[in-house]
Structure formats: C-alpha cells, structure tokens
Amino acid sequence: MARATLAGFFEIHDKVIEVTLSAVSGSSPRDGGTSMFVARDGLFGTIGGGQLEYMVIDEARSMLSRSVEVRDMNVPLGPEIGQCCGGRVAVSLRLATASIREAALEKEQADETALPHVYLLGAGHVGRALADFFQHMPVRCILIDQRKAELALSTADVERRLSVMPEQDISQAPAGSAFIVLTHDHALDFLLASVAIQREDAAYVGMIGSKTKRARFTSWCNDFCDGLSVASLICPIGAGGSRDKRPSVIAAQVAAEVITVLTSEPAAASAPKGADEPSALDDPLVRQRHVRKGRI
Secondary structure, eight states, rough: OEEEOOHHHHHOOOEEEEEEEEEEEEESSSTOOEEEEEEEEEEESSOOOOHHHHHHHHHHOOOOOOOOOEEEEEEEEEEGOOOOOOOOOEEEEEEEOHHHHHHHHHHHHHHTTSOEEEEEEOSSSSHHHHHHHHSSSSSEEEEESOOHHHTTTTOOEEEEEOOOHHHHHHTTTTTTTTTEESSSSSHHHHHHHHHHHHSSSEEEEESSHHHHHHHHHHHHHHHTTTTOOOTTOOOSSSOOSSSOOOOHHHHHHHHHHHHHHHHSOOOOOOOOTTTTTGGGGSSHHHHHHHHHOOOO
C-alpha cells in the first residue's frame, strides 16, 4: 500500500480543518507547531492522540457542520480531560483555505526532502523485513541489491534499487545517512562497511554478523584499508539481548536501534564515572555518535 500523502487527502476532502498546536507549556504529546487535518469523514496526521485529540476532532467536525471557520482552544492536559501529561496547549483550528493548503503542502515537501536516508544494502530476509518497518518511519528508505529476484520479493513502500556496484550508492549518499550492511556475501559486506565508515559523516553504519565477524573485519581493515578504525561500526546490529534470530525479530531490533540514532542526541558523557559504573561510551550506539561528531 502506498504511503498516504497530504495532497491525496486534500483531493478527497473539499472541506478540511487545520488543527495546530500553536503553543505548548509543560509536558505534551507533541511539540508546538504540530498540525493535523480533520475532515467530516477523514483524518491526516496527529497531534498526539488521547483525549486532547478526540476533543479537537469533535470540535473541528462541529465547525464544519456549523460552517465556522476559526476557533481557538486552551486545554489543560490533566485530570480535567482524563489525560496525565501535566502541561497545557493552545490549539488553533482554521478552515483550510487555498493558502493554508498550499503552505501545508510546501511544508510536507520540505519535510520529505529533509528526511534522513536509510540504505539497506542487501534484500535478503532481514533486509526485506527492515524495509517493512522503515516504510512506516520518517525516513527515506532505499533497498539495494545486485539480485533482481531478491528485490522483487519486497512489497514494502520503499525505493528498490538494482545496483551492480552498491559501493557507489554509498559514496553518493547524502551526509547523515544510515547504512545497514546485510548482503549475501561476507566479502561484499566488508567492502561496503569499509566504504561507509570512510565517509566519516554517516549517522549510522551497521553490519549484520557476530563478534567474530567484527574481529575478522577489523583484521581485514588493518590489512587492506590502511588500518581503518572500526570504532564507529555497529556489529552485531540489533544486539538487544534477544536470542530469537527470526528475520522479523532482528529487523525490529535494528530498526529501533537506527531510528534512535537518527532522532536523538547522544547522552552527555562528560560526568566522571565511579570505578564500578560503566561509561556511556561503553554503549556502542553512544560511542558511534561521539566518534561521528569528532568527540572521541
């Protein structure tokens, strides 16, 4: 199923209310500036769900039925509405005029252009399972393989790219991209992972495998890549403690790992640690982010 777009939503619904969190204080489900669109029989986007969203949906549809074009609400997110965030939000509801629609479409396009790229280098079982997850996330996902038949097995709404030289796809990717290496060939894995590491501007570089594979890759880099440091590499990927090796389970852990890196800042690691307290840098994800930003 193709991803829903705001343009498609506007084509279907002629009367729409734009709902925007115009101001936020304290804790709230979404940040200020977040918008959603409400039609009589449809919704696009979310301001965080819960009772707040139910309230504004009801109000927006009431506006449509009464031909009201403007409404402002100020809502405490506490016991009064059965929500426990504890903050307060100001909500702006406006009939989506032509200018509002145009501005919203321009913002959607800008947001789409700014999405981080996630390159899945290998369309085997785990690669396809990852594509199934990433199609629902705020990223541009590119599934790459040298095998046409494997690519054809993916039904995810992501870009599928047949590439005889996937190392070129890595080299031409925008800064801040994430690269997940999981081909059918260990030698190819080593080549692609080394190319991704050498970029020095990747948000995430991960390679499927084990601690043994990582050790072999480290030795390979010493021998063939002038001692290239593998400190920024995540391998094994998705090492969350589960012993379940089914592709869908591995993919779920890896997708969570990657999206965490792409959407959060590294935790501060400057505070002194006690003798028995592990350093934040012992976490490979935290260490990778610090290496990428030149902090270590």
